[in-house]
Amino acid sequence: MTTTTLTLAIMSPPYEAERTTTAFRLMDAALQRGHSLKVFAYEGAVSLSMAEQKPHPNPVKGTSVEEEAHPTTKEWVSELFRCYPDQLEWVNCGLCVDERGATSIDGPHRGGPKDFAAMVLSTDNTLIIPAK
Amino acid sequence: MAAATSYVLIETRDPFESAEVDSLFELAGRLGATADVSVYLVENGVMPLRSSSTAAPTIAKLADRVTVLADDFSLRQRAIETNDLASGVTPASIDRLVELITTTGCKAMWH
Numbered sequence: 321m322t323t324t325t326l327t328l329a330i331m332s333p334p335y336e337a338e339r340t341t342t343a344f345r346l347m348d349a350a351l352q353r354g355h356s357l358k359v360f361a362y363e364g365a366v367s368l369s370m371a372e373q374k375p376h377p378n379p380v381k382g383t384s385v386e387e388e389a390h391p392t393t394k395e396w397v398s399e400l401f402r403c404y405p406d407q408l409e410w411v412n413c414g415l416c417v418d419e420r421g422a423t424s425i426d427g428p429h430r431g432g433p434k435d436f437a438a439m440v441l442s443t444d445n446t447l448i449i450p451a452k
Numbered sequence: 453m454a455a456a457t458s459y460v461l462i463e464t465r466d467p468f469e470s471a472e473v474d475s476l477f478e479l480a481g482r483l484g485a486t487a488d489v490s491v492y493l494v495e496n497g498v499m500p501l502r503s504s505s506t507a508a509p510t511i512a513k514l515a516d517r518v519t520v521l522a523d524d525f526s527l528r529q530r531a532i533e534t535n536d537l538a539s540g541v542t543p544a545s546i547d548r549l550v551e552l553i554t555t556t557g558c559k560a561m562w563h
Binding site: 322323326339345346349350353355444448449450 | 525547558
């Protein structure tokens with residue numbers, strides 16, 4: 321199997337659209353197959369790695385945090401870095417981070433559209449996942 | 453020699469939700485006249501794939517011209533059985549999508 325390097329641009333914020341799940345499925349599948357991935361998170365997608373996210377209980381159902389086992393997208397990002405440390409680069413648009421106060425967990429770093437252009441030019445293919 | 457151009461068009465919407473889906477199908481059909489084209493239907497994009505859907509004939513016609521793939525995870529989420537798909541549609545895992553977009557010369561477009 322030939323491995324390649326992909327750029328993936330995402331824009332959708334967490335907990336709003338099914339495409340967040342689809343994007344993470346795609347990232348995991350590509351990394352599992354040995355491909356390298358450069359992710360550019362733009363606009364609301366910078367909140368995917370926002371450190372302040374917290375799992376919560378469900379008072380309506382009377383379930384605890386542990387029983388809910390509520391996944392957060394920051395954990396998904398963190399797990400991708402843990403499982404594929406040498407294959408993944410993740411850039412959050414710095415201005416988008418500042419606008420949202422979306423300070424990131426370790427792993428992703430700040431950048432801008434220039435970084436996205438560099439990613440596109442340095443990788444074998446690019447997929448842009450637009451917000452609806 | 454340059455690699456042959458192929459296309460993968462990814463559709464997440466149901467044609468009953470957005471008329472733009474028909475435009476994507478038309479684009480895929482036209483591209484399919486001169487290139488290798490795959491349409492990967494995911495999320496609500498799989499909704500018209502039931503054989504009883506009024507969109508099934510359109511999908512089957514498209515599948516005569518290009519490869520039409522249905523994301524297996526999205527099918528399971530919507531309780532759409534793989535033996536109840538429109539003619540010519542093939543269930544596929546997201547690994548297949550990875551294969552397609554990592555093929556040299558492939559142009560990938562998420563609609």
